[in-house]
Amino acid sequence: MIDFSYTALILLIPLFLFVLVGLFGNRFKPLVSGVIGTSGLFVIWVLSLFTAYKYFFVLEKATDGSFQKLLAVNTVWLHLTDKLHIDMGVLLDPISVMMLIVITTVSLMVHLYSIGYMHGEKGFQRFFAMLSLFSFSMLGLVVATNIFQMYIFWELVGVSSYLLIGFYYTRDTAVAASKKAFIVTRFADLGFLIGILILSYTTGTFDFITLTGSSSPAFSSGQGVWFLGLSTMTWSMIFIFMGGAGKSAMFPLHIWLPDAMEGPTPVSALIHAATMVVAGVYLVARMFPIYIHETAALDIVAWVGAFTSLFAAVIACTQFDIKRVLAYSTMSQIGYMMLALGVSGYGGHEGLGYMASMFHLFTHAFFKALLFLGAGAIIHAVHSNYMNEMGGLRKYLPITHITFLIACLAIAGIPPFAGFFSKDEILVAAFHHNKVLFAMEYAVAGLTAFYMFRLYYSVFWRKEVHYHHTPHEAPATMTIPLIFLALGSTFTGFIPFTKLVTSDGLPFEIHTEWGIAIPSILIAVVGIAVATVFYRKENNIATRLARSMGGFYTAAYHKFYIDEVYLFITKRIIFNYISRPIAWFDRHIVDGTMNGVSYVTNEASFRIRKFQSGQLQQYAIVFVSGTIFLALLFIYLWTN
Amino acid sequence: MSFLTLFIIIPVLTVIGILLCKNHMQVKWTAVVGMSLQLITAIVLIFLFLAERRAGNMAEILFIQDNLWYQTLNIHFFVGVDGVSVAMIGLTSLVVFAGIFASWDIVDLPREFFTSLILLASGVFGFFISLDLFTMFLFYELAVIPMYLLIGIWGSGPRHYSAMKLTLMLMGGSALILLGILGLYFNSAPGGGPLTFDLIQISKVHIPVETQRFLFPFLFVGFGVLGALFPFHTWSPDGHASAPTAVSMLHAGVLMKLGGYGCYRVAVFLLPEAAHQLGWIFLILATIGVIYGALGAVWQKDLKYINAYSSVSHCALVLFAILMFNQTAMNGAIMQMISHGIMTALFFALIGMIYGRTHTRYINEMGGLMKVMPFLAVAYVIAGLASLGLPGFSGFVAEMTIFVGAFQNADVFHRVATIIVASSIVVTAVYILRVVGILLLGKIRNEAYEMITDAKWYDKISVVALIFGITVIGIAPLWLSDMITQGLGPIMQKLLSAAPMLH
DSSP: OOOOGGGHHHHHHHHHHHHHHHHHGGGSOHHHHHHHHHHHHHHHHHHHHHHHHIIIIISOOOTTSSOOOEEEEEEEEEEOSSSOEEEEEEEEOHHHHHHHHHHHHHHHHHHHHHHHHTTTOTTHHHHHHHHHHHHHHHHHHHTOSBHHHHHHHHHHHHHHHHHHHTSSTTSHHHHHHHHHHHHHHHHHHHHHHHHHHHHHHHHSOOBHHHHHSTTOHHHHSSOSEEETTEEHHHHHHHHHHHHHHHHTTOTTSOTHHHHGGGSOHHHHHIIIIISGGGHHHHHHHHTHHHHTTOHHHHHHHHHHHHHHHHHHHHHHTTOOBHHHHHHHHHHHHHHHHHHHHHTOOSSGGGGHHHHHHHHHHHHHHHHHHHHHHHHHHHHHHHSOOBGGGOOOGGGTOHHHHHHHHHHHHHHHTOTTSHHHHHHHHHHHHHHHHOHHHHHHHHHHHHHHHHHHHHHHHHHHSSSOOOOSSOOOOOOHHHHHHHHHHHHHHHHGGGSOHHHHSOTTSOOOOOOOOHHHHHHHHHHHHHHHHHHHHHHSSOOSHHHHHHHHHTHHHHHHHTGGGHHHHHHIIIIIIIIIIIIHHHHHHIIIIIHHHHHHHHHHHHHHHHHHHGGGOOOHHHHHHHHHHHHHHHHHHHHHHHHO | OOGGGHHHHHHHHHHHHHHHOOSHHHHHHHHHHHHHHHHHHHHHHHHHHHHHHHTTOOOSSEEEEEEEEETTTTEEEEEEEOHHHHHHHHHHHHHHHHHHHHTTTOOSOHHHHHHHHHHHHHHHHHHHHBOBHHHHHHHHHHHHHHHHHHHHHHOOSSHHHHHHHHHHHHHHHHHHHHHHHHHHHHTSOTTSSOOOOBHHHHHHSOOOHHHHHHHHHHHHHHHHHHTTOTTSOTHHHHHHHHSOHHHHHHIIIIIHHHHHHHIIIIIIHHOHHHHHHHHHHHHHHHHHHHHHHHHHHHHOOBHHHHHHHHHHHHHHHHHHHHTTOSHHHHHHHHHHHHHHHHHHHHHHHHHHHHHHHHSOOBGGGOOOHHHHOHHHHHHHHHHHHHHTTOTTSHHHHHHHHHHHHHTTSOSHHHHHHHHHHHTHHHHHHHHHHHHIIIIISSOOSOGGGGGOOOOOHHHHHHHHHHHHHHHHHHHOOHHHHHHHHHHTHHHHHHHHHHHHHTO
């Protein structure tokens, strides 16, 4: 048995860095906090690699030959009921170890890149403090030993994301975007919370190992029909997926992600491309042994994923802000991952979708982070986000150009780049599950190739733009991460995921199904070819095509008006028709009643006061008339 | 003499000291010394209490002192603490300590101001330590009356109206409480023998269910008024808006907790059957209060109104949790009182400091303050995040304990109520981020604010002490939660034994 308790350091180091730089950052020179943050990340990157090596290759397997689920650290944080208690700890299993690699690698690259990218920005220290906070929260999320710990860190990544999107806080758009991101994901988290409440009440535990073990209480309890023909457990899984859908920007909770691009580009690369937005996928993967029993919930996962991937890919074809194109592309790719989980079975080759999903999550982190960091280098060089203001940049930014091309090939699914392998497995899994889903994803593959190369040609080829300053290549702190991630995007596809990360922890064999792989390569090539015709040289084919599509193009360009729908619901209905009347009601009805009571009391005492006038004559009149009245009354009563 | 008497003696000595002072500076420093001593005593009390428990002293009440005070009616000066009251005392001393520093700038009549403030505090301390219903009530009144003077004299805006409204509504509440207490008194010895106000003794007596049903509304509504029970909460927005900073802090932070504490300690503890039977009515009111307060806050433009409505929502959550009648939710209720107490004190302190610099509380007239007062702005963001229940701060711990506890009641009514209440976390996020966005971020809207200075040293002490409080509980809640749980033993037993009698 290997002692893994040192893995607590993977969480504690970034937490310490956050406190250090957050409290005392202003006393350091900016560069110092950057270096402190980056070297701290380097340490935990090494620790994570070491852990992965130990876990996958040294640690003995469980009795059935699968990878163990291991509690490296675990302490009670809070007692709730007799059975329920929240623990804090580190759970090691194939997916959490894989996520450690993804997060620390991308985070390290982003830290290094930010030293160059954020150079001279006001709030440099604050930026690095927030990055450390984010790394801490994200790592805590993936190593969570129980669902409540996950929820806690889930909220913390949400707030780090809020703080980083709103980094340029004097810009109104950034403030609005950060607020939107927080509130939309918070709404989704409410679903997550309700799901947790139902799940924990039904099963009596938060613990992942118990919940996802072979004799999980989740399989036996809560199976009766509860609401709308679905069982309690199914509902709890649907609610939990709502949380995942919010964080992973699945339709219809996706609206925050495109706006989140207001944050600094390294943040978009780290949080909104490679790590935080895949938390939803990770959550479903974590609970997968339960989902597999709740087919209705799993179908929702599949269809939401598939629809989002198609929906986002269509919008991505129409956007001009390069970061927004990438944001929609991220949504689309996460849709792929969700779909893959949704179509997966459990155990051995049945669990192909699960493996493919995790595989795609891994490769996607590399090429999408690369695309964002490349976009950052481009924006850095030309000071614009809009691709129609760019062109011909390949001469000025050679390194960015080559690495960006590699990322585009990887995401388009051209072999031998990483994206091909993982996407191919997803398509195979979808093909064997449901042909409609397969057809949707097949179309998305073509669209992906098209919009990525639309972006690529528009930025690096097309026309010669006259720039105010001649654009120049980024400094080494920025190009080294680009090169590193490009290597990752090229070679990670060869990692034998079927031997490492599978639904039941047991390795299995796969053979490339050329019947699916070749058409998928072909459609990617067609997408690239179309993009080449449209965008390589300046011409008006694309504009003419857009015009011929009429309303559909306009709708896609306006992101199918989903934002407007939300705005209508929140601003009009909730703000104007609920909150405002409540404020009025409180002031005038509730408070009015209270004031009314005091008014009546006041008025009554004002009237009564006249009796106490102090005038003797008046008292005498009252006395005499009272006596006469009583006397008459008694006489009347007497005589009857 | 019990250690607890110090909590009355220190404020009284401080008040005497203040009256002897010659100038402003001396007054302030006397107050600081007195309240720092009080805070230290409270911390010592927490440690002593935990040490006793660890040593295996599982007595229901610790540090008891019992003196006969007025023989004819058998009134005692009977004090003692359990885990719950220790926690409340810790809260009170922290808020009072921070409140002294937050009112450092007071110019008019500082001597009288600090005297009333500390008198108020001594009332609150007395309330939390007493176990004799009459003494408890006496201290309760002692806490409410200085409030009238503090708002009426040092307040702002329509202060006379607000002070009068607040005092009248709270007095109405106390009238109900007094009736309830007398009712308990006359039922305290059903088998003959001397009548008593002793809370512990009454808790051991079985009061007939019909009598309980009659008394429960008096006590619950009476204390509920102070705990901002819907629809008796309207004193809160006006009262807070007019009150000076430290008074708002103490009022929302501590005084409103007297309501929740009273509901828990007197109404539910002594009348468990009636609580079971009538609880649903108040549960509906509390559920409405949570959502209503939160939605009401969304529309407000005055910082103090926003926080007053937010307090209505958070305090209604306390009552909601108490009415769930299980240990987890009760524990959450107490933690929510502590958490909300510190948090809201922090909010009102910051609002006071911001108002002192900008001379307005309307969020639309400010903007971009992050640039000119980073310390206060960051503190405000922290307070906001704590208020919307971010993990790492006390609010999260309390809310989650309440939700998990409430969910243990498996019937549809409680489930629906819990889900409605849980949805307030979204609304809270909306109004908090709205304020942060308008007030602190963006560009500076008023050029005059370019010259504003950031927090002074005394502002920083006040703010840091409170932030420290919410963070410690938020990061390491186990000790507090365990301490409270032990204190809940007797009430849970009573509630459990009451439940089967109904069926």
